[in-house]
Amino acid sequence: MSEKEIPPPPRWVVELNSPPPSRSKSASSLPDPPGFLSSKAVSKKSEQKTRxxxxxxxxxxxxxxxxxxxxxxxxxxxxxxxxxxYMSGNSLQIFSIMMVFMLFKGPLQAIAQTNSTFARLEGENTRSQMLGVKAVYVLMNCLLLALGIWKVNAMGLLPTTRSDWLAWEYARTPLERAYFPR
Incomplete structure (x- = not known):
C-alpha cells in the first residue's frame, strides 16, 4: 500500500508565508501618496537626525x-x-460621609508626603525654587481641606451656632441633688 499523499497547502497559506516580491520604483507607474516615506527615505532621515x-x-x-x-x-x-x-447633598448618608472622608484624607496624605512627592524632581540647582513649588502644593491641598470643612459645615456637623454650645455652657444638675415630690 502506498502512503497517503499530503495535499499541497492552499494558495493563501503559501502567499502568507512568502513575502511579496519587491517592486522597483521604475516598474511602478503610480507615485507614492503624499506624506508617504519609503523605507530608504526613512533610513536616511533617521541617520540625519541624531538627538x-x-x-x-x-x-x-x-x-x-x-x-x-x-x-x-x-x-x-x-x-x-x-x-x-454640592450634588451629594447635605444629609447624613453614606455617600456624603464617604465624600467628606475622602476630602480630608487625600489632602492630609498629600501634605504629609510633600517631600517624597518632589524628591525625584529636586536637584542641586533647583532646590531654592522647589521651596516655592512645595508651598504652592501645600496651599492647594489646604484649599481642598477648606472645601471639606465647608462641606462638613453645610451638613450641620460643625458646632457654629449658640444652640450647639448651650449644652457645654451650663452646668448640669446631678441627679443626687434633684428634688422629687413625696
Missing part, C-alpha cells in the same frame, strides 16, 4: 516645569470636588 542629550540646564527647566504641574494638580481637583459636594 543630542539634553544639557543639565534643560533638565532642570523640565524638572521645574513638571514640579509646577504636580503642585497645581490639587487646584484642578477643586471644581470637581465642589460639584460632587
Amino acid at each position: 543630542k542629550p539634553p544639557t543639565q540646564e534643560e533638565m532642570d527647566t523640565l524638572k521645574l516645569k513638571k514640579s509646577w504641574e504636580i503642585a497645581l494638580g490639587p487646584a484642578k481637583q477643586l471644581p470637581m470636588q465642589a460639584i460632587m459636594g
Whole structure:
C-alpha cells in the first residue's frame, strides 16, 4: 500500500508565508501618496537626525516645569470636588460621609508626603525654587481641606451656632441633688 499523499497547502497559506516580491520604483507607474516615506527615505532621515542629550540646564527647566504641574494638580481637583459636594447633598448618608472622608484624607496624605512627592524632581540647582513649588502644593491641598470643612459645615456637623454650645455652657444638675415630690 502506498502512503497517503499530503495535499499541497492552499494558495493563501503559501502567499502568507512568502513575502511579496519587491517592486522597483521604475516598474511602478503610480507615485507614492503624499506624506508617504519609503523605507530608504526613512533610513536616511533617521541617520540625519541624531538627538543630542539634553544639557543639565534643560533638565532642570523640565524638572521645574513638571514640579509646577504636580503642585497645581490639587487646584484642578477643586471644581470637581465642589460639584460632587454640592450634588451629594447635605444629609447624613453614606455617600456624603464617604465624600467628606475622602476630602480630608487625600489632602492630609498629600501634605504629609510633600517631600517624597518632589524628591525625584529636586536637584542641586533647583532646590531654592522647589521651596516655592512645595508651598504652592501645600496651599492647594489646604484649599481642598477648606472645601471639606465647608462641606462638613453645610451638613450641620460643625458646632457654629449658640444652640450647639448651650449644652457645654451650663452646668448640669446631678441627679443626687434633684428634688422629687413625696
